[in-house]
Amino acid sequence: MRAYNFSAGPAVLPLPVLEQARDELIEWRGGASVMEVSHRGRDFMAVAERAEADLRDLLAIPSNYRVLFMQGGATIQFAAVPMNLAAAGAPADYVHTGHWSERAIKEGRRFVSAAVIADEAESAYTTVPDRAQVQPRRGSAYLHYTPNETIGGVEFPYVPEAGDVPLVADMSSTILSRPIEVSRFGLIYAGAQKNIGPSGIAVVIVRDDLARGARPGTPSVLDYRAVAEAGSMLNTPPTFAWYFAGLVFQWLKREGGVAEMARRNRAKAAALYAAIEASSFYSSPVAKHCRSWMNVPFRLAKPDLEQTFLAEADDAGLTHLAGHRSVGGMRASLYNAMPIEGVHALVGFMADFERRYG
Ligand SMILES: *Cc1c(COP(=O)(O)O)cnc(C)c1O
Numbered sequence: 001m002r003a004y005n006f007s008a009g010p011a012v013l014p015l016p017v018l019e020q021a022r023d024e025l026i027e028w029r030g031g032a033s034v035m036e037v038s039h040r041g042r043d044f045m046a047v048a049e050r051a052e053a054d055l056r057d058l059l060a061i062p063s064n065y066r067v068l069f070m071q072g073g074a075t076i077q078f079a080a081v082p083m084n085l086a087a088a089g090a091p092a093d094y095v096h097t098g099h100w101s102e103r104a105i106k107e108g109r110r111f112v113s114a115a116v117i118a119d120e121a122e123s124a125y126t127t128v129p130d131r132a133q134v135q136p137r138r139g140s141a142y143l144h145y146t147p148n149e150t151i152g153g154v155e156f157p158y159v160p161e162a163g164d165v166p167l168v169a170d171m172s173s174t175i176l177s178r179p180i181e182v183s184r185f186g187l188i189y190a191g192a193q194k195n196i197g198p199s200g201i202a203v204v205i206v207r208d209d210l211a212r213g214a215r216p217g218t219p220s221v222l223d224y225r226a227v228a229e230a231g232s233m234l235n236t237p238p239t240f241a242w243y244f245a246g247l248v249f250q251w252l253k254r255e256g257g258v259a260e261m262a263r264r265n266r267a268k269a270a271a272l273y274a275a276i277e278a279s280s281f282y283s284s285p286v287a288k289h290c291r292s293w294m295n296v297p298f299r300l301a302k303p304d305l306e307q308t309f310l311a312e313a314d315d316a317g318l319t320h321l322a323g324h325r326s327v328g329g330m331r332a333s334l335y336n337a338m339p340i341e342g343v344h345a346l347v348g349f350m351a352d353f354e355r356r357y358g
Helices: 015-024 042-059 075-085 099-108 224-229 239-254 257-277 303-315 340-357
Strands: 065-070 091-096 113-119 143-145 167-170 187-191 202-207 295-300 330-333
Touching (some): 015 239, 042 239, 065 075, 065 224, 075 099, 075 167, 091 099, 099 113, 099 143, 239 257, 257 340, 303 330, 303 340
Parallel strands (some): 091 143, 143 167
Antiparallel strands (some): 065 202, 187 202, 295 330
């Protein structure tokens, strides 16, 4: 019996995709597993090409952007971005909205002169800065921000205006959850394990002029130009993760693409936030205008009941609802593969729990 898995990442994957991967696990094209064949062979090359084509299609990625499949998760992009987009010690701007942007800033400081142009510390990272506050400095190498903070559950309701400064977005926990206008970004990156597939691979969507060669000293596997020229196969890629991501892209297309995902994700988030709002037993720490569709943190009016809540939820088949260890409370992640039925089950459980303990 599969539970409704609200894990923040690695996270729920679409059941039809898991079933397809299971059916193909041992004998895939030509009688071997996809994990057992060369990444440079015809069969895997076809997988790689189709995955890129489908992702381009899903996000309407313009032709002047390269799509890279890289290793090292989103975390290595915290370093790869400055190494590719900025000279050593050059100015680069960051927006600080919580845990993941802080990690990007800390790593960025090893490579650039990073300025935090907006910091939501005063709100304890429960909101995002106003549009007008997010202004990059003239001559900055890039402006980095985190459209969705996976731990804090705050999400930008707008795309910052960066003018001539390339806008860089860590979309790890929001990519493919809705349509985006890729041309507004210089670079988008995302670790796979939230909304794309298994961990072990990351997607980078980078405008041509930002992939013209990294600074001296950059390892070739982190140099966007070198990776692009090698078709993301400078070395052996994580073939299973890439294959699986490709199956997820096909599933997304069959389901109606990112516009349909947006419709479903909006409805799922609305149902859960409505339940939280309707009760004085549950509360959301996040400002209303920037509540995430993907990661919904919430608290109990009686925090000493948290462990009971989590244990009973688990027994009811609603799993991985504990908030990040740094913040506590609860968090329900509602990625594309979480069906609305899972949210209804959670809302029903919450109402029942409140009746019994409220
Ligand atoms: C999970 C996450 C990361 C880290 O991803 P790794 O693949 O573990 O490096 C970075 N940024 C955001 C927004 C995330 O959600």
